[in-house]
Amino acid sequence: MLKFGLFGVGRIGRMRARILAANNRVELIGIHDVDTAAASSAAIETGSVSVDSIEALLGDSTLDAVCISSSTSTHCDLIEGAARTGKAVFCEKPIHLDTERADACGAVLAETGVPFQIGFNRRFDPNHSAVRQAARNGEIGRLEQAVISSRDPFPPPLRFLRGSGGIFRDMMVHDFDMARFLFDEEPVEVAAMGSVLFDARCEEFGDVDSAMVVLRMASGALCHVNCSRHCSFGYDQRIELFGEGGMLVSANPTRTSIERYTEAGTAARDRLHPFFIERYEEAFTREIDAFVDALERGVKPSPGFDDGRRALRVAEAAEESAGSGRTVRVGG
Amino acid sequence: MLKFGLFGVGRIGRMRARILAANNRVELIGIHDVDTAAASSAAIETGSVSVDSIEALLGDSTLDAVCISSSTSTHCDLIEGAARTGKAVFCEKPIHLDTERADACGAVLAETGVPFQIGFNRRFDPNHSAVRQAARNGEIGRLEQAVISSRDPFPPPLRFLRGSGGIFRDMMVHDFDMARFLFDEEPVEVAAMGSVLFDARCEEFGDVDSAMVVLRMASGALCHVNCSRHCSFGYDQRIELFGEGGMLVSANPTRTSIERYTEAGTAARDRLHPFFIERYEEAFTREIDAFVDALERGVKPSPGFDDGRRALRVAEAAEESAGSGRTVRVGG
Amino acid sequence: MLKFGLFGVGRIGRMRARILAANNRVELIGIHDVDTAAASSAAIETGSVSVDSIEALLGDSTLDAVCISSSTSTHCDLIEGAARTGKAVFCEKPIHLDTERADACGAVLAETGVPFQIGFNRRFDPNHSAVRQAARNGEIGRLEQAVISSRDPFPPPLRFLRGSGGIFRDMMVHDFDMARFLFDEEPVEVAAMGSVLFDARCEEFGDVDSAMVVLRMASGALCHVNCSRHCSFGYDQRIELFGEGGMLVSANPTRTSIERYTEAGTAARDRLHPFFIERYEEAFTREIDAFVDALERGVKPSPGFDDGRRALRVAEAAEESAGSGRTVRVGG
């Protein structure tokens, strides 16, 4: 049993607590949250884990690993603290909105050599990963195009929006990682456009609520990403992978398999999942499993720090392209 | 060009007029209907054809063929009149509701040897026939089960209902012919149940508005037919063919290929076609084409008189089973 | 925490062990199986539970409940043993193949008054139950017809087949319970046909490998069930519910949401689940949850002994109908 500490039990952290508690190779030892009531409630929900200070958790030499699900601004300090006390680290994306700060953190990880995994949960979705696996098996030959659709059901609260880093870093970074994951190669050029179409709050801090991007991958393959901060019919998350021999689609799963035939239409499928907690439930579970696997087998976890950094570089290039009206080369 | 006369321009006859007029191997010479205004209107719509009496049409020795789309009670007299004057006959189903009268008519057809085709239009539907062809190509191995769903959008007017011969002869006879067509063998046993669930008018003349049947085919394969005289979401016409190696489905085509994603549901397909005229438009065209083909090539048209008779025998057995609560053997 | 004992860790029992172990309102105390190695292995897999004799488990007065997943022939003795020692009982279907023996067992349950739930897992499937709930919400008005498709991927081993009680009691009893569940009323008449189409072993003991049934419900509504002991494309489990205002379908869920577009076809969905363990995984979990809920809240679990008995009566009537060629009234 690997002993874990958990930082942060907001919406995503609470889910991590449940997943860690249910994993029979993990013992969740302690929880920290700046909101101690939230920490206590999570502790009660998941059994007998204690509520600890940051210092107590980092100082606990029996801990094998930490899961960092606290707010983005705390990530680097916690990663470094855990790395310096020899703990393996699982951290939600992004490392940090400031690239320099993130790189400094990466240097500490490199120096200490602790295992590190970044929370790109979508890689572990059974549907997305089945599409990628089918492509790797050669089912559709050489990959030529991808279309990734990525729409949240509704915009976040203003507080979050303001600190999100913008739609390219906050939302699309997941899709840029997915492009790298699907094609197994790097994007080299980005052309992007964004618009404020329904959420005027975005304008205050130069953000957009809708965006479209085209990536050129190293091989010349082309990848489109469309993104919206709202979607009336649920959490819309789809992938189309087009190759010389066919197309593979990771379609939206629905809440159930039921269909309705009424005067309004034929074979209407059930609603999509409301948001990421429900949509990626299995992905979140598999993601932690993969981290535990890597720790047990002594191999480097994946995706790692460099994956987070590279996806962020694509996001920065997209943001620059949207602003400048130029196709931008992705930084190294 | 084959010269045709047409009897009857009610809903189905008017469609036959259009199809005959558009067929570039056919010349539609004359139309008869007891409603002379309807006949005139159809004549105008389809170009220069004349409006003639029954006698004039049957007496026209230049006619190669007649299409009989008038009311059921007139079928036998017209078939016999056409046969005795050497004309090929296409006739809507059923020949007659009275089996003896139908058989007498069949005897005239046999004696005169004129080509005859019965209007089992569904055999010519591109979807149903593709399913059958795929099965004949061995795609799913030996056929074991079929499920045929057959629902009209709304019940007919009382006048029609009263003379329809009941749900088994009127509606299900099409499905029984389809079972024979799909399996390429005869049903040998029938178990049936009917209910009056929404249309109390049926009770007046011992009919039902909903029915379910199980057929045992000669090989032992089983075939289910479900039937309703109403269907809120359109004209529901489906076939499932289950074999040792898979399943083939003739799904309901929709009016267009558009799909709607709303808060009410996901990927709702467009509405089904409203009723048979629209749903089987292409089937009706192919059906006349097949008749013309057979005449041109000098081969026996199919489906023929015997197909109509056999499907009717199954309908009679189903009606008897529904009444007696016994599985009934199909008559020869 | 409710303390449970478990009898039987074959394929289904082992799954029950895992579900009980993962349920945070349950403590799995002891396991019995005639195969002690299997019992030990299950005990190890699920943590610290002990391996006990039947006597030890039944004699343990701290146990609140037992889960009986052993072979059918042992059900009645174990139910009675548990009931007489005051334990709540969850038991896989069927109670017993012999109706008299089952009724005697029911008498003991009635006399002791212990809570009892029968393992009709499909009632707890999120898809099937969503269809039923939508119908109860009045989405399609009065229910008129249902079509239930129920096909196993492959026939069972001869040993199991011989003792299964036949296709109507073994397989279709689930569908008969589903009909009762969907319509919220009793079937009153049954017409059935069976055939041996691919598995000649059935003939040895008068069984069939394929069957079709029509049920008339008390309201006059009609329900068709089709059933096969093999299915090349997976575990085929579907429900269509047709009402005056539309149709609700519980379609087959697939392993993932991916679709393939190739020269062979368009939008081919992923394979179905291989068999019941995978297909009904969530149903099995919810089923135990419902039992625990009922125990905690002190209400009668559902479905209960009478549901098992009534579904079996329908199976007996179907078997009689298939043999006699008569529509059979369902016994009380």
Added chain:
Amino acid sequence: MLKFGLFGVGRIGRMRARILAANNRVELIGIHDVDTAAASSAAIETGSVSVDSIEALLGDSTLDAVCISSSTSTHCDLIEGAARTGKAVFCEKPIHLDTERADACGAVLAETGVPFQIGFNRRFDPNHSAVRQAARNGEIGRLEQAVISSRDPFPPPLRFLRGSGGIFRDMMVHDFDMARFLFDEEPVEVAAMGSVLFDARCEEFGDVDSAMVVLRMASGALCHVNCSRHCSFGYDQRIELFGEGGMLVSANPTRTSIERYTEAGTAARDRLHPFFIERYEEAFTREIDAFVDALERGVKPSPGFDDGRRALRVAEAAEESAGSGRTVRVGG
């Protein structure tokens, strides 16, 4: 009856001949093709029309209209010849690959005032136009994003490829017109990327075989187009229209409505149509009908010369963007 002359009976012209001949408001009077054998064969196929020289057709004062389906380089001369002799003109897209030549032709059309319709057939597709109509009906509120997929089954012969004007003018011009049609507004900015991924012949004349574009519409709405010169699973032509209240999809129609369930997959739909002749059969018929309607009613046909010109401007901007790596404003 409107009297028509037809120029060109290559693949598309021959289809126009059939459509004109079957239209009961049109009389097809004469056909011209540089290949006189092809002209004769088309004349025979469509009945009694004569084979005429360009001069004879243009000089025939009884002609009401001409349909120009000959090669692109002949379009302007024929349009001008017809316009100057007072004939209405239907012409396949594009007017000309050289913008100045096209504009000169447009000046003649303006000066003579003859009715003119450009062959953007996709506007008349029942599926695409149903999506647009649903959007105009307000079904999904304000339009925010569109995704247009447009893939030919295989690349054209070298001869055609060389003179095609490149993927943006040849293929995507249809999609750019579709964007204008769907949004009912003009694109103002274009970002484009192209790649040679499978057809090295393109490199010879600076073309690409795969391209992706993002358009910003005047309202700020975003529209993505993806395009490939090959597609193994057929002619892939889809539209997704995303608005504040939902999404509308014009999905690929299939050849039939049949579905296959096999070990390879579940519910595989039939193949797509092979190419435009089959896929847009109904669109081509409706397109000519709309032209005839406009002539009969004395209104301006749509889409007209300006629609052709504007779509071409978008194509030019896309080509420039792909070459320069800059987002390009669409010319007026």
